[in-house]
Amino acid sequence: MSYVNKTEYMIIPTNTFNILRGCAGCGYKQTFICKENFRVNANGNFLDVWLIYGCNKCRHIYNLPIYERIKADKIPKNEYQSFIENDKKTLFRYGTDKSVFTKNRAEIDWKTVEYKVTPMNENKPDFSKMPVLIELYNFCDIPVRTDKIAADILQISRSKVTQLVNEGLLSVKMVKGKEIIQ
Ligand SMILES: [Zn+2]
Incomplete structure (x- = not known):
């Protein structure tokens, strides 16, 4: 896709x-x-x-x-x-x-451990156009719930996230790494 x-x-x-x-x-x-x-x-x-x-x-x-x-x-x-x-x-x-x-x-x-979720670039994604891929760069390997973060980003409920994922309209991918980009 x-x-x-x-x-x-x-x-x-x-x-x-x-x-x-x-x-x-x-x-x-x-x-x-x-x-x-x-x-x-x-x-x-x-x-x-x-x-x-x-x-x-x-x-x-x-x-x-x-x-x-x-x-x-x-x-x-x-x-x-x-x-x-x-x-x-x-x-x-x-x-x-x-x-x-x-x-x-x-x-x-x-x-x-508290954390913040920050966009990596200035371009505002257009969430009205599906499908959407959200990549989460988790440099410190913090255990987080991807559905919760996606829900916060998209400002929708977690069940809506699950529904969109199941419909193939949304994919949330976790990327792990070591370096913090500042
Ligand atoms: Zn003590």
């Missing part, structure tokens, strides 16, 4: 990811909130870099490793600087990079 209207949207998190983990202070699983700062520890020629998390309920801290025992000269100067300065963009990049959490077996608290 050729689509008259193809339109692309990005799903972008609006906050850094929080972590669900057992808290030694509370004695059970808690949400650990990203403290929006890095900690850099130098040990001889080696560096550790962590993103700092704090229990939602008590003062316990969890350090999410970004680099562990890496040779200092392996970190580019500007990146090192952004760790020291707690650069907002760098915090956001690491704090929403699913691979960092996966690597450290840190469970992302998806319930506390």
Whole structure:
């Protein structure tokens, strides 16, 4: 089928990811909130870099490793600087990079992740001309319901979305990726 209207949207998190983990202070699983700062520890020629998390309920801290025992000269100067300065963009990049959490077996608290859905270009799609293809670029692999997002974009009900999909007038495709285009 050729689509008259193809339109692309990005799903972008609006906050850094929080972590669900057992808290030694509370004695059970808690949400650990990203403290929006890095900690850099130098040990001889080696560096550790962590993103700092704090229990939602008590003062316990969890350090999410970004680099562990890496040779200092392996970190580019500007990146090192952004760790020291707690650069907002760098915090956001690491704090929403699913691979960092996966690597450290840190469970992302998806319930506390908020996101926005933004058109990728200026051209307003003409939804009066069916069929429509909606491509959703989900760079951070946030678990979302495509029917809900399509309903929001088209400003129709979810059941209407299902109906249009079943009639072949609408297709919603999720595209996953790693890079955030800004
Ligand atoms: Zn706690």
